[in-house]
Amino acid sequence: xxxxxxxxxxxxxxxxxxxxxRADVKSPSCAPLTDLLNCFAALAGRAKLPxxxxxxxxxxxxxxxxxxxxxxxxxxxxxxxxxxxxxxVAFRDLATSRLRMANKxxxxxxxxxxxxxxxxxxxxxxxxxxxxxxxGVSSVDVERLLRRLAREASTMARNSALFYFDHPNGAKDxxxxxxxxxxxxxxxxxAHRGQTLTTxxxxxxxxxxxxIAHDRSQFDSGGNLLVTERSLSVEAKLPKIVTGATVxxxxxxxxxxxxxxxxxxxxxxxxxxxxxxxxATLDIQDLGAAFTLKEHIxxxxxxxxxxxxxxxxxxxxxxxxxxxxxx
Amino acid sequence: MLDDLIRPLCFLTVRHxxxxxxxxxxxxxxxxxxxALAALAxxxxxxxxxxxxxxxxRALAFTQTLTGFYIAALAAVSSFNSPHLDKVMPAPAPVMLxxxxxxxxxxxxxxxxxxxxxxxxxxxxxxxxxxxxIAALVLAPALRLAWPPAVPYLHWLGLCSILFTLCQLTxxxxxxxxxxxxxxxxxx
Numbered sequence: 001x002x003x004x005x006x007x008x009x010x011x012x013x014x015x016x017x018x019x020x021x022r023a024d025v026k027s028p029s030c031a032p033l034t035d036l037l038n039c040f041a042a043l044a045g046r047a048k049l050p051x052x053x054x055x056x057x058x059x060x061x062x063x064x065x066x067x068x069x070x071x072x073x074x075x076x077x078x079x080x081x082x083x084x085x086x087x088x089v090a091f092r093d094l095a096t097s098r099l100r101m102a103n104k105x106x107x108x109x110x111x112x113x114x115x116x117x118x119x120x121x122x123x124x125x126x127x128x129x130x131x132x133x134x135x136g137v138s139s140v141d142v143e144r145l146l147r148r149l150a151r152e153a154s155t156m157a158r159n160s161a162l163f164y165f166d167h168p169n170g171a172k173d174x175x176x177x178x179x180x181x182x183x184x185x186x187x188x189x190x191a192h193r194g195q196t197l198t199t200x201x202x203x204x205x206x207x208x209x210x211x212i213a214h215d216r217s218q219f220d221s222g223g224n225l226l227v228t229e230r231s232l233s234v235e236a237k238l239p240k241i242v243t244g245a246t247v248x249x250x251x252x253x254x255x256x257x258x259x260x261x262x263x264x265x266x267x268x269x270x271x272x273x274x275x276x277x278x279x280a281t282l283d284i285q286d287l288g289a290a291f292t293l294k295e296h297i298x299x300x301x302x303x304x305x306x307x308x309x310x311x312x313x314x315x316x317x318x319x320x321x322x323x324x325x326x327x
Numbered sequence: 328m329l330d331d332l333i334r335p336l337c338f339l340t341v342r343h344x345x346x347x348x349x350x351x352x353x354x355x356x357x358x359x360x361x362x363a364l365a366a367l368a369x370x371x372x373x374x375x376x377x378x379x380x381x382x383x384x385r386a387l388a389f390t391q392t393l394t395g396f397y398i399a400a401l402a403a404v405s406s407f408n409s410p411h412l413d414k415v416m417p418a419p420a421p422v423m424l425x426x427x428x429x430x431x432x433x434x435x436x437x438x439x440x441x442x443x444x445x446x447x448x449x450x451x452x453x454x455x456x457x458x459x460x461i462a463a464l465v466l467a468p469a470l471r472l473a474w475p476p477a478v479p480y481l482h483w484l485g486l487c488s489i490l491f492t493l494c495q496l497t498x499x500x501x502x503x504x505x506x507x508x509x510x511x512x513x514x515x
Contacts, residue, residue: 026427167434170434170439172413174410176410
């Protein structure tokens with residue numbers, strides 16, 4: 001498994017913190033996510049890294065690095081996953097044709113890194129989470145890491161303000177101290193469906209679109225070969241004036257004509273506010289729906305798939321993407 | 328926002344195994360109201376209800392002064408420095424619904440919470456009664472002229488509401504006086 005040297009794909013998620021308690025409290029209080037992440041940062045100091053997130057017979061996922069950027073109010077994490085179920089890697093010198101094996105042993109895994117940016121939102125319970133894909137690291141690994149750090153933080157007296165809250169009945173004990181209840185934290189990540197066609201094209205620029213029809217028809221005379229998909233590509237003479245409403249109205253008007261029916265998907269290619277080209281696929285019947293946000297970032301220099309510390313090049317490419325997500 | 332404005336009425340959500348809140352808040356006032364209505368029905372038109380110096384006018388003069396006293400009692404109870412007030416009431420403790428983190432949370436009441444909820448409700452009730460009574464006194468002559476067929480129904484509906492409110496106010500006030508004057512000072 002490897003990643004391109006000068007490209008990464010970034011998926012957007014929404015990280016949600018939720019508190020649960022064994023006490024008889026229906027809606028337990030939750031500490032602000034910023035405070036929780038600051039607390040976790042103290043547990044993930046340089047001296048304590050790498051920290052194992054998950055270990056399986058053939059997989060080992062670790063938190064390798066953690067930093068906080070005050071300017072963008074974001075936390076950067078480096079998670080590395082080593083997979084021993086991959087075969088040994090061979091290197092061939094392109095000039096001399098000489099072959100060299102990496103000589104991976106059975107207990108060694110090929111490691112690839114993923115960079116994660118977490119930016120808490122103003123509501124205090126959610127955060128935007130950006131994750132570079134391709135390393136086998138998923139948002140579930142981030143959830144697992146945060147849960148483990150929360151469990152570890154809850155055992156420390158100095159973090160009690162994050163885990164103990166005054167009971168809603170306001171009762172006090174014999175010593176005059178307010179009774180408290182304890183919470184534990186869970187974290188969920190949802191694919192960030194914060195982008196609609198209208199917002200994508202209002203902040204970005206239309207590049208083209210394809211109408212896609214999935215219908216099976218005969219391709220050859222024998223009937224063995226079938227057409228499964230056909231598409232119609234559309235581009236604009238003046239892409240800058242194309243808005244979400246323009247696209248929706250044009251598509252609906254086109255499909256009203258009887259000879260133009262059958263299309264069920266629309267793939268729109270556009271440039272984001274950060275200047276990156278991306279695309280989104282929507283159901284023709286629901287062009288107003290939100291779609292999952294993802295972006296591609298490119299670098300001027302080579303960046304290895306495996307990193308031991310956070311790569312400033314990758315982070316510099318990821319940080320501007322935070323602007324796509326409202327806080 | 329609007330549900331915050333009706334939170335003073337949360338005292339009516341108090342529940343206890345003995346059903347005492349139900350009796351004091353609803354049953355007793357209802358019985359007294361029915362008795363009073365029966366007496367007034369027997370007296371017929373001789374009783375002046377909505378006119379000047381009538382029943383409503385006199386009740387208004389009385390309830391106008393109550394709001395300030397209830398607020399003073401509320402302030403006193405909420406600031407009493409007594410450890411007994413902040414303990415959950417003896418089992419089985421009454422349970423009431425409070426707003427906590429955006430949801431209605433049933434909690435076992437402490438004495439302080441019970442009494443502050445009680446006096447908050449009494450304050451709100453006397454305040455609303457005053458406003459409604461003023462409106463009724465002002466509108467009664469106009470309604471009599473504008474809508475004569477409805478007058479008998481409105482008369483008895485209004486009278487029932489006035490009497491029930493006054494009876495409930497009285498019952499809950501005496502219950503509060505019992506707590507402030509005796510129960511609070513008696514060890515569990």
